Amino acid sequence: MHELGLSESIVDAALRRAAGRRVTGLRVRIGGHVVAPEVVTQGIRLAAAGTVLEDATVDLVLEPMMVSCRECGGSEAVSDHLALVACPRCGGVDIEITGDEHVVLESITVAQPD
Numbered sequence: 389m390h391e392l393g394l395s396e397s398i399v400d401a402a403l404r405r406a407a408g409r410r411v412t413g414l415r416v417r418i419g420g421h422v423v424a425p426e427v428v429t430q431g432i433r434l435a436a437a438g439t440v441l442e443d444a445t446v447d448l449v450l451e452p453m454m455v456s457c458r459e460c461g462g463s464e465a466v467s468d469h470l471a472l473v474a475c476p477r478c479g480g481v482d483i484e485i486t487g488d489e490h491v492v493l494e495s496i497t498v499a500q501p502d
């Protein structure tokens with residue numbers, strides 16, 4: 389699955405950044421029309437098991453998608469593409485979802501040494 393590949397990439401990036409230190413939190417930014425967030429979180433948990441990331445909390449930052457409408461020329465941010473069958477402004481159905489699909493490890497929180 390696409391989502392599991394994303395999760396593994398995030399974990400790989402976080403492990404490189406952590407450089408062996410224990411990590412208490414991850415912040416991951418997801419943009420575009422990617423996926424179910426809970427699947428990403430679960431994938432990260434699975435990929436992180438047995439690593440310095442295993443106790444980290446996963447904080448997902450979801451960026452809204454943009455929808456542009458060819459009927460009224462409007463452009464709106466939307467957060468739920470499943471609900472999106474028509475333009476939120478004019479009700480037109482000639483719409484296009486835009487925005488780059490990306491998943492970025494934004495930051496990690498490293499545990500302070502004792």
Ligand SMILES: [Zn+2]
Binds near residue numbers: 460475478
């Ligand atoms: Zn419209």
